[in-house]
Amino acid sequence: MDDIFLSHNNIVSAYGFNSTSAIDKIKQEITSLTQYDDKHVLHETFCSSRIDQVGLKKQYEALNPKEAHTRLEQMLLVSLADTMKKSAVTPTNRVGIILSTTKGNIDVFEKGNPFPEDRAYLSALGTKIQQFFGFQSKPIIVSNACVSGVLAIAVAKRFIQQGRYDDVFVVAGDLVTQFILSGFNAFQALSVAPCRPYCNTRTGINIGEVAASVLVTKNESKISSESVRILGEASCNDANHISGPSRTGEGLYRSVNIALEQAHINPSAIDYISAHGTATMFNDEMESIAFNRAGLANTPLNSLKSYFGHTLGASGLLETIIGMHSLHQNTLFASKGFQELGVSQPLNIIRSTTSKNITTFLKTASGFGGSNTAAIFQKV
Structure with a gap:
């Protein structure tokens, strides 16, 4: 059976708009978690990692969009555009697209959001990504709680092994929103300090937002230095x-x-x-x-x-x-x-x-x- 590789990639996060910026900060053991007092999303102080909106807008506008996109869509487009450019893979009918998300455009239900509520359908989110880049294949949505990102990689691998695609782009993203923060707060699971996994003094979870993308391929000529x-x-x-x-x-x-x-x-x-x-x-x-x-x-x-x-x-x-x-x-x-x-x-x-x-x-x-x-x- 042919080998399957993970290759070109991009991370859009509070650290910046590429994978290198995130890796450099992690190597220095610098967290992106910050305390917020933002009553728009939660009535209590919370600790989170949030993407710079000004920087995101600049990155997004550089893509010359022909229509308006939600904040999550902007994150996904910026990440995937970079990965696609580096990979030089053209979206033919042999190239798949998989989107991983838990809640998608859930923020369209928030007061003052300018987008219609039907934008919250995950299928609508997938279609926007497909149309922007001109994918010929129908987008596949993987939304299985918090295993979605790893599962999407597995699904991409299986499609390639089955001969459906030669290459698959996987893009994933979720937001910090009222709905998500209030839900975890109702569980009494949120920590007001940066989280400490496995530590005896841990006090709970922090919610962050990110968009990430990667090329999954069987073609060794398309692998990158970090494949x-x-x-x-x-x-x-x-x-x-x-x-x-x-x-x-x-x-x-x-x-x-x-x-x-x-x-x-x-x-x-x-x-x-x-x-x-x-x-x-x-x-x-x-x-x-x-x-x-x-x-x-x-x-x-x-x-x-x-x-x-x-x-x-x-x-x-x-x-x-x-x-x-x-x-x-x-x-x-x-x-x-x-x-x-x-x-x-x-x-x-x-x-x-x-x-x-x-x-x-x-x-x-x-x-x-x-x-x-x-x-x-x-x-x-």
Whole structure:
């Protein structure tokens, strides 16, 4: 079976409008999380990572749009335009487009938003992206809670292996909005300070916003300097609860095991884990159990939520892209803010950014509804 690669990529975040700006700040262990007192989105003070609106507008207008786009659409267009330009891939009928998001244009329901409410349909969002770039193939929407970003990569891989496409662009994004912040606040899950995944003194989750994009391809001539090979992937639902993960980590454990089997490697071959790590009590505990059951207790592990917050349907793709750069820079990025272990099972948390020769990493994600996904990537 042909190898499938992740290649050219872009990250639009509070750090800037390219992947390099984000990687540079993470290497310096600088978070983009900031405290906000913005009554428009939440009546209480909250900690978040938000994209600079002035900078985004400038980047978006440089694309010479022919119609108005929502804020999320602008983020997605800016990210994907850069990835498509660098890859030089023309959107023929052999090129697919997959959009990963949790809530899409949910902000159109907010008071004063100028766009019609039917813009909230995810199909409408996909169509806007398709039309802007002239994709011949119908956009595929992957919206499966917070595993969406990793799952979208897996779906792209499967389409290529099945012969439907030669190349697939995956673009992901979610916003910081009234709806999302009020929802997590109702769970009493929001932290007013930067989150500290797996730490004994963690106080909850932060919500962030980002857009990210990547080219998935079988063509070795299209790989970039930070390309990785997809060795294996899997997705399992533990069907435990609408918002609470399995107490035994069953879904994540099975996802990791199946991905390892597909990759034909043992747990000892994993150099580090880019984990979900939301800094909520139940999620972090579940992950510690699943990783121990999978024989990965000693594997170096980080969560990038302490840099971006939880970017929902974009988080898995965002964190995979950072993992790609991590491999090629032979650098283990710190899980910022971690002080002492606050879960019942041992984990090897990366406490400081460290140089190390690494070739393979495991990316995991877990989300509402019992969804769990794992993917294994290897440096090219």
